[in-house]
Each structure stands twice: as structure tokens, then as C-alpha cells.
Amino acid sequence: xxxxxxxxxxxxxxxxxxxxxxxxxxxxxxxxxxxxxxxxxxxxxxxxxxxxxxxxxxxxxxxxxxxxxxxxxxxxxxxxxxxxxxxxxxxxxxxxxxxxxxxxxxxxxxxxxxxx
Amino acid sequence: xxxxxxxxxxxxxxxxxxxxxxxxxxxxxxxxxxxxxxxxxxxxxxxxxxxxxxxxxxxxxxxxxxxxxxxxxxxxxxxxxxxxxxxxxxxxxxxxxxxxxxxxxxxxx
Numbered sequence: 001x002x003x004x005x006x007x008x009x010x011x012x013x014x015x016x017x018x019x020x021x022x023x024x025x026x027x028x029x030x031x032x033x034x035x036x037x038x039x040x041x042x043x044x045x046x047x048x049x050x051x052x053x054x055x056x057x058x059x060x061x062x063x064x065x066x067x068x069x070x071x072x073x074x075x076x077x078x079x080x081x082x083x084x085x086x087x088x089x090x091x092x093x094x095x096x097x098x099x100x101x102x103x104x105x106x107x108x109x110x111x112x113x114x115x116x
Numbered sequence: 117x118x119x120x121x122x123x124x125x126x127x128x129x130x131x132x133x134x135x136x137x138x139x140x141x142x143x144x145x146x147x148x149x150x151x152x153x154x155x156x157x158x159x160x161x162x163x164x165x166x167x168x169x170x171x172x173x174x175x176x177x178x179x180x181x182x183x184x185x186x187x188x189x190x191x192x193x194x195x196x197x198x199x200x201x202x203x204x205x206x207x208x209x210x211x212x213x214x215x216x217x218x219x220x221x222x223x224x225x
Contacts, residue, residue: 033213042120043160043203043215056212091159105213107159 002026004108006092012114018080021111025074025094031055032075033095033105034067038088046090049075061086082115089113119143120206122216129223133194137219139204140186148207149180149187153200154218160203163189194223 005024013019025032034046046065047057051072060067064083069075079086089112093105122139129135141149149166164171166178166187177190187206191198204216 035215042217045212045214048211056210058210058212104162104165107161109159 004092004094004106006090006108006111008111009109010112010114012116013082014116015084016081018078019082019113021077021079021090021092021113023075023077023092023108025092026106029094029096029106030072031095031097031103031105032069033093034075034077035091035093036088037091037110038085043091046077079113082113084115087113087115118216119214120204120216122202122204122219124217124219126220126222129194129221131194131196131223131225133223134190134192135194135221136188136190137202137204137221138186138188139206139216139219140184141204141206141214142185143206143208143214144182144185145209146185146206147209149178150205150207151176151178151187151189152203152205154203155200163202191221194221196223196225199223 007022032049035043037043045059048055049069052069066078089110091110092108095103095105097103120141151163152160153163154160166180170179175192179188201218201220203218206214
């Protein structure tokens, strides 16, 4: 069974540019999560989709970040315009069930974003 | 006070040693607890869930102390392959996972 995949694995952009990250969850997983790890800090929750609906987006830093999950399959996270502090590793995770706390989350390999 | 705190380490132990990590959490309403393992520049992977009664998986034992608001991970007979960062994850009433910064373990020959 294929795991969670993310694209690209690395992205280097200049401040002010736009970047779109993609996450393909494990097939059949209704729950999809985005996280970010800034260097030296802990992994932080960004948002949670249940199918195509945003269940919780309380962790999104500001309105420069836009996440979508059309059709309830893959998800994109767009940063526009990117700022220096957006640099970090963006992880996606998926899980089965209705998003209950006990459901195991499977993480993708992450996208390492560097904003210059 | 951070929501989830871990000693960053590194814990440097010889093969065969027993090592224990603690993780404290601030939200008394927290419901679910996990230990994840993260290898260098890789994604986190679930090591084990932590149940109220404590649970064991081979060389790994996890415990939860709700009164003192901490969870622990005990690794017996350490292997070189156990070298990694161990992340404590706590899920509260809002269902949002909160990660600790991780504890680094280095097992040497």
C-alpha cells in the first residue's frame, strides 16, 4: 500500500513568490492534516480536513496560507506571497476514521521550503 | 509554560542500556497520547500509543501518569538502530495534536 506522498520534496523560492505544496494521502483516508516544523522548533499543527471540508484551521499562521482539498482526495497548500519566516518543513499526514484522537496518523516525507 | 515539554537531550547511551524519557503536558483535559520516532531528515512515524494502564511493545514500554501530567517511554536493551529523535504527541479536547520538540537518543557501540 502506498504511503502519504508529498511534492515537491524541496522548494527554494524568493521572498514574495508563490509556492504550492501538494499532499496525496493514503487512499481511503478521510482525514488529512498539514503541519509545519520551523528549524529548532516543534512540529506545529496547521489544519485538518475531513474529506473536502476544513475541520479545523486554527493553526494557519495568516491569510497568506490557503489550503484546499477539492474532491476530498489530494490537498494543496499555497503560500502567497512567501515570507522568510515561512521557511521550514511542511508535513502532511492522513488517518482513517472520523478524525478521532486515537486514530494513527501516517506522515508524508515532508516538503522542505526555503524562502530567500 | 509550553503545552508539551521534553528534555531535548541528547541521551548518549551504550548498546544494551536501558533509557527512559519523560514528557510533561499542561492541558489536564488531554485525551490521547503517543510516542513517535523521527529519524534524521525523515518523517515522524508512530512508535506506540500510550494507554492509561501502560503498555508494552517488545523492548518499549509506555506509561501515562494523569495525576502528574506526564508520559514516559522506556527502552530496554538499546540497539544502535534505536538512535533517533523521540517525539511526544498529546491530543486535547480540541482534537489538535500538540508535539513536543523531541528527545534525541544516540546509542553507541
